[in-house]
Amino acid sequence: MSLEAPVGSGTLWVVATPIGNLQDLSARAADLLASVPVIAAEDTRVSARLLGHRAQPPQMVALNEHTERRQIGRLLATLGEGHDVALLSDAGTPLISDPGFRLVRATHEAGFRVSPVPGPCAAIAGLSVAGLASDRFWFEGFLPAKTAARRSRLQSLATLPVTLIVYVPARDLVAVLEDCIAVLGADRIAALGREMTKLHETVHRAPLADLAAFCRDDPDQLRGEAILLLSGCRDDALAAVDPLALARELAGELAPSRAAGILARLTGLSRKQAFALIERIRGDERSPADG
Structure with a gap:
């Protein structure tokens, strides 16, 4: 249970950053990053690109899957001293298949304020352009890396009647699409979003078999980061x-x-x-x- 925030304590700001195009950084996020004294970033080198030229650079704290547990105490102490902290991932909204959950939970439990600065999120950006049902969806994040485990996980999702959202390193697209075909069927409609908001963005919607052929025929589709959206299972498919x-x-x-x-x-x-x-x-x- 959250406690009441101590008087004079700092705020943990959860700040969404661009997923590609740097112009997507909101004015509010830019203002905060220009003044906040401490930034907890998944990769401090990546986040430094967003800071511009500050008269007094912030204290940068690396917060990733390897360091999060041991940095929590340090960051809570910073909040307790009255200093604000901004939490950033490499791209998009923190905690969405990125580190930060443990810090946010600990901040609530310590009674400090947590506040979002909303903005880009690859999952929502992909859903908005996929042409698939968007009233309900299942965000899966990254599927298992090995084929057997990946197919098993897809099998457990196969009958969900909602749009499925999956993050995929583009280099693995063909293998993941082949597993989707094996489990979900070649005719299941899907959409690919690759390098979204960047110069070589791809948005392509097609049956899974056609989408796999599209990626096999164009090696450029296997570069960068991708999101795969899969249409939900229909009632008639379940009956079959x-x-x-x-x-x-x-x-x-x-x-x-x-x-x-x-x-x-x-x-x-x-x-x-x-x-x-x-x-x-x-x-x-x-x-x-x-x-």
Whole structure:
């Protein structure tokens, strides 16, 4: 539970910064960065580009996945001394697949004020231009790096009736799209946003098979950072699921309990029925051939 902010304490400002085009820095964010005494940045070298020429440079604190835990005490002490702190990620809104959650939580728990300075966010920017349903969406962040784990995660998302948003290093686009095709089907509509707001921006909407071909045919699409948006599952697609075929596929890829859980969710079978079917299939595959 948050405490009441101590009198005279500083504020933690959570500041959104451009995802590419530096002109997207808001006037309010620019004013804050021109005056705040302490900046906690994912990469201090990257964030320094946004500071301009200050008569008195701020104190820069590196706050990334490796340093966040040990910097929290130092930054809370700074707030307690009455100094404001700005939290920045390398690009976009802090905490969205970036460090900072632990600091924000600790700041609330210590009773200090936390305030947003909103602005760019790659997930929302991509959703706004994807031409996919935007009333409800699921932000997944980065998928697992290895194929088996990635397909397993996609399988668990396959029946969600909402737009899926995934961050992808562009170099991995072809592999990720191939996994999406294997799990979601070649006809699932998707949209690619690559290097958004930058000089070589790509926004391309197409069925997954066509989108994969588009990326294979143009090596430039495998450069930089990308966001992939996938249309939600339709009710008629759910009705078309063949429980036995799906069970065979899952039994060959996943542990029985995991396979049964996914099978039950996708088909409407009880978990007990799904587990029994998975075990039967695994038993058939282990049995020696007759003759």
